[in-house]
Amino acid sequence: MENEHRLTRIFAVKTTNRAERSVADNIDKAVRDADNDIRVMSVIVPDELKGYVLVETDEPIARVQELMEHVPSARTVLPGVTTLEEVGHYLIPKPAVSGIDEGTIVELINGPFKGEKAVVKRVDASKEEITVELYESVLPIPITVRGDHVRVIDRGEDDS
Known part of the structure; x- marks a missing residue:
């Protein structure tokens, strides 16, 4: 019951380049491991934040660092915590255009081009x-x- 009132925090975990999604999957696997009792509420993999994943937990940083030792391609947990307010903009999808x-x-x-x-x-x-026009095209044909x-x-x- 004492853990119910612990504050959640968000830690940034440095990853190997382009391994953010696999690190998130491996964090999930490590948390589900029967030998592990660490609590992770969510793992965020923002597209704009290359080389990092965000881990939401109520655990102290030492426990998060201990967990990351068992996660392939997770490099280090950055010192300090962040809040949902600070990272909330990463949760809003950006239009593709x-x-x-x-x-x-x-x-x-x-596609074909x-x-x-x-x-x-x-x-x-x-x-x-x-709608674009191909550079190499003899006739400018608009393609959507x-x-x-x-x-x-x-x-x-x-x-200028």
Whole structure:
């Protein structure tokens, strides 16, 4: 009963590059291990926070560090804690077209034109789609693709 009133906190755990999701899965497995009695409420893997996962727990940092010793690709627990208010913006999904404007140079990363470079001609944020024209095309044919099917190469902003 004494544990019911413990304060939850969020720790940032440094991971190996591009191993954030596997670290989260391995934390889940380690917590479910019958020999382990550590309590973890959630593990957050924000796309924008490369190389880190966030662990919500009511355990002290020493217990979290002890758990991470058994988690492959988990490097270290950063000192200090954070709050849900500070990391809450990571929980709100960003539209697939955020940061993409007319004139942006993109590479298609999915579909029949995968690998082709194109310039954005129109952005439809409500449908999360963009209309592009391929660079290599002899005739400028507009192609509409999902916003998550492109990778931004150049934002086309003036530096002057």
